[in-house]
Amino acid sequence: MSASVLFDTPGPKARFRNLVYSVVGSIGLAALIAWVCYRLYDKGQFAGELWDIFNYAGIRENILDALMSTLKVFALAGLFSLVFAVLLCVARLSDHKPVRWVAVVFIDLFRSIPLLITIFALWVGILGHMTPMWALVLGLTIYNGCVQAEVLRAGVNSVPKGQVEAAYALGLRKTQVTASVLFPQAVRAMLPSIISQLVVTLKDTSLGYIILYPELLYSARLIANNTPVGGVYPTVQTVIVFGAIYISLCLALAWLAKFVEQRGSRSKAGIVPAGAKELEEAAAPAAPEAKGPDGTAPPSK
Template sequence: MSANVLFDAPGPKARARNIVYTVVGVLALLGIAAWAGIRLYDKGQFEGELWDIFNYAGIRENILDALLSTLKVFALAGVLSLVFAVILCVARLSDHKPVRWVAVVFIDLFRSIPLLITIFALWVGIIGDMTPMWALVLGLTIYNGCVQAEVLRAGVNAVPRGQVEAAYAIGLRKTQVTATILFPQAVRSMLPTIISQLVVTLKDTSLGFMILYPELLYSARLIANNTPVGGTYPIVQTVIVFGLIYIALCLLLAALANWIERRGRRSKVGIVPAKAKELKETVPSEP
C-alpha cells in the first residue's frame, strides 16, 4: 500500500504516457527555440558588431541613469508601501467596524484594479498634476501596500492566541500588544513573502515606461529602436543586457532576504547555558 495519500502512484501505462508527453514537450520547445533562432539569424540579430553600441559612453551613461531612476522609485515605493501596509493592517484589524470596513473596501478595490490603470490614472491628473516619477511611486505604493497589508494580517492571525491573552493579562494595552508582540512575530514569519512582494515591486517599476518615466525598460526601448548598426537594430543584445540587470537586482534582493532570515533565526535563542568555568565558580566545592 502506498504511503502517499495525495495522489495514486501512476501505473506502467501512465508512466509511459508521461515519458512520451515529456519528450514531445521538450522537442516542441526545442523546435520553437530553433525556429526563433533561425528567424533572428536571418535578420542579422547575431552579428557581433551589434554589441559595439555598449562601448559608447553615452549609451553606458544612459543605462546608469536609468538604473538609478529605477532604484530611486523602488526605494521610495518599497518603504512607503511597507509603511502604508502597516497602517492598512492596523485598520483591517481594528475593533471599530467602520474603520475595518473602510480598510477592507480599500484593499479589495485596489488589489482588483490593474496596477497600470492606477498609475496611468494618477499620471493624467485624477488627483491633481503629478510628475511621472511620483505617479509611478504612488501607484506602486497603493497596490503593493494593499498586498503587503494582507500578508501582515495573515502573519498577525498566525500568532498563537495564548500570547495575546497573556499580554492582556499582565496589563498591556492593545497598542502595546500589537507593537511588541503581534507585528514583530508577523514580520518574522512572513518575511519571505514580504521580500517576494518587494521583488514584484522592483519588477513593476518597468511600468513606468508607459508614462514616459526614464527607467530601465524605457531606456532599453530607446536604445533598441534608435541605435541601428548597419541598418540592424540591436534588439537581442538590448534584451540580454537589460534582462541581466533585472536578474542581478532580483538576486541581490533575494540574497538580502536570506541574510535577514538567517540573522532572524540566530536571534531566536533562549537561555544561554552557563560556561563550565562559571558553573565551577558558583557551585560550592565539597569539604
C-alpha cells in the same frame, strides 16, 4: 505519504506513452528554439558588431541614469508601501467597525484594480497634476501597501492568543500590545513574504515606461529602437543586457530574503527548551538558610 497513494503506478503501456510524449515534446521544443534562432540569425541579430553600441559613453550613461531612476522609485515606493501597510493593517484590525470596513473596502478595491490602470489614472491627473515619477511611486505604494497589509495581518493572526492575553493581564493597552507584542512577531514571521513582495515592487517599476518615466525598460526601448548598426537594430543585445540587470537586482533581493530567513531560523534554533531536571529544580522550594547557635546567619567566608 507514498506516491502510490496519490496516483496509480503506471503500467508498461503508460510508461511507454509518457516516454513518447516526452520525446515528441522535447523534439518540438528544440525545433521551435532552432526556428527562432534561425529567424534571428536571418535578421542579423547575432552579428558581433551590434554589441559595440554598449561601448559608447552616452549609452552607458543612459543605462546608469535609468538604473538610478529605477532604484529611486523602488526605494521610495518600498518605504512608503511598508508604512502604508502598517497603517492599513492597524485599521484592518481595529475594534471600530467603520474604520475596519473602510480599510477592508480600500484594500479589496485597489488589489482588484490592475496596477497599470492606477498608475495611468494618477498620471493623467485624477488627483491633480503629477509628474511621472510620483505617479509611479504613488501607484506602487497604494497597490503594494494593500498587499503588504494583508501579509502583516496574516502575521498578526499567527501570534498565539496566549501572548496577547498575557500582555493584557500585565495591564498593557491595545496600542502597547500591538506595537510591542503583535507587530514585532508578525514582521519576523512574515519577513520572507514581505521581501518577496518588494521583489514584485522592483519588477513593477517597469510599468513606468507607459507614462514616459525614464526607468530601465524605457531606456531599453530607446536604445533598441534608435541605435541601428548597419541597418540592424540591437534588439537581442538590449534584451540580454537589461534582462541581466533586472535579474541581478531580483537575485540580490531574493538572496536577502533567504539570508533573513536563515538568520531567523538560527535564532529560533538557538532557543533550547528547559528539560525535566531544570523544571524540577525551578519548581523545588529554596533550601532554608543555615543559622548559628544564637539564631543569626554565620559569617560569610
